[in-house]
Amino acid sequence: MDFTGVLKKIKEDDRYKAAKSVAVQLPEGMKRRIGDITKEFKDKELVFVGDPFWGACDLPQNGNWDLLVQFGHSPIPNLGSFSNVIFEEIQEELDFDIEGAKIPFHSLILTSNVTYSNQLPRIKKKLEDSGIAVTLKKGDSRVFYPGQILGCNISTARGTEENVLFIGEGVFHPLGIALGLPEKRVIAFNPKTGEYLDMEREKRKFLAQRYNAIDIASRAKKFGIIVSTKVGQTRYSLARVASKLLNEAGRISFIITLDLVRDEELLNFPAEVYVNTACPRVTVEDYGTFSRPVISFYELQMALGLKDKSRYIFDEIVMTDEIGSTSFRKRD
Numbered sequence: 001m002d003f004t005g006v007l008k009k010i011k012e013d014d015r016y017k018a019a020k021s022v023a024v025q026l027p028e029g030m031k032r033r034i035g036d037i038t039k040e041f042k043d044k045e046l047v048f049v050g051d052p053f054w055g056a057c058d059l060p061q062n063g064n065w066d067l068l069v070q071f072g073h074s075p076i077p078n079l080g081s082f083s084n085v086i087f088e089e090i091q092e093e094l095d096f097d098i099e100g101a102k103i104p105f106h107s108l109i110l111t112s113n114v115t116y117s118n119q120l121p122r123i124k125k126k127l128e129d130s131g132i133a134v135t136l137k138k139g140d141s142r143v144f145y146p147g148q149i150l151g152c153n154i155s156t157a158r159g160t161e162e163n164v165l166f167i168g169e170g171v172f173h174p175l176g177i178a179l180g181l182p183e184k185r186v187i188a189f190n191p192k193t194g195e196y197l198d199m200e201r202e203k204r205k206f207l208a209q210r211y212n213a214i215d216i217a218s219r220a221k222k223f224g225i226i227v228s229t230k231v232g233q234t235r236y237s238l239a240r241v242a243s244k245l246l247n248e249a250g251r252i253s254f255i256i257t258l259d260l261v262r263d264e265e266l267l268n269f270p271a272e273v274y275v276n277t278a279c280p281r282v283t284v285e286d287y288g289t290f291s292r293p294v295i296s297f298y299e300l301q302m303a304l305g306l307k308d309k310s311r312y313i314f315d316e317i318v319m320t321d322e323i324g325s326t327s328f329r330k331r332d
């Protein structure tokens with residue numbers, strides 16, 4: 001990746017030219033690049049947002065700056081436009097190859113995280129040349145690129161095809177596909193290591209943990225319902241439904257708003273179980289960091305006997321609450 005080239009391109013943007021002050025939001029892995037940014041953006045009053053973030057759903061709302069440059073993520077279309085935000089995805093130019101012979105499918109749906117979305121047309125052609133029928137799909141209104149998977153949205157993997165190939169690092173995204181579409185076989189290819197991972201084992205391991213949490217929740221009396229204050233994660237309306245279902249089931253519940261959802265913020269609340277309506281990453285990836293079980297809204301429905309437990313439902317986000325519908329946020 002030519003990072004200096006990326007920064008120079010941003011400097012050509014009229015929004016950058018018009019801004020006096022610029023805030024920069026960097027994923028954890030890029031925070032040590034601030035030297036390059038400070039050098040290139042030296043004509044601006046510059047501030048770096050220190051809080052960790054994982055997606056375009058998380059745009060700091062209270063900063064006193066003219067422009068925010070967010071690195072590492074594509075916009076979320078259905079959140080609307082943010083005239084004072086530049087999204088710079090930083091897509092990978094890594095020239096990796098994929099061996100059709102190592103993919104045990106005759107046909108598949110091709111997906112990736114945002115980092116490799118730009119390479120999917122090339123990979124599609126390569127796989128088709130080796131005799132595999134490949135489908136690249138447009139997602140729903142939360143997804144920017146064809147084939148792009150978000151940790152909270154797997155719409156580009158849906159369809160009648162039986163198999164899905166995911167390109168990218170880590171198991172969070174392909175695990176979402178495997179959980180949300182259990183009838184499909186999912187293989188994840190890591191372009192950095194060249195490894196192919198069949199998600200079946202990961203899925204089984206995760207489900208065992210989830211059913212254990214659902215079991216605990218089915219016997220619990222007091223529930224905390226977590227609502228994110230992040231602009232693209234807020235599901236207050238879903239939290240209200242959760243609260244109603246719990247009250248009808250004779251349980252006690254209270255709603256808690258949080259920016260960063262961490263155990264230390266929850267420790268002093270008297271809940272036995274938390275229902276997470278914020279990013280599904282909290283329930284999936286961070287589960288082991290909490291001292292009490294954290295479940296999704298759908299897992300709550302299973303725990304209360306309102307949904308059939310035999311078909312696990314993955315927590316996906318399409319629409320969040322209307323921006324501006326709660327007092328702590330405002331739109332352009």
Ligand code: SF4
Nearest residue numbers: 054055057151152279
């Ligand atoms: S809610 Fe979570 S998974 Fe979805 S875009 Fe935001 S950080 Fe990513």
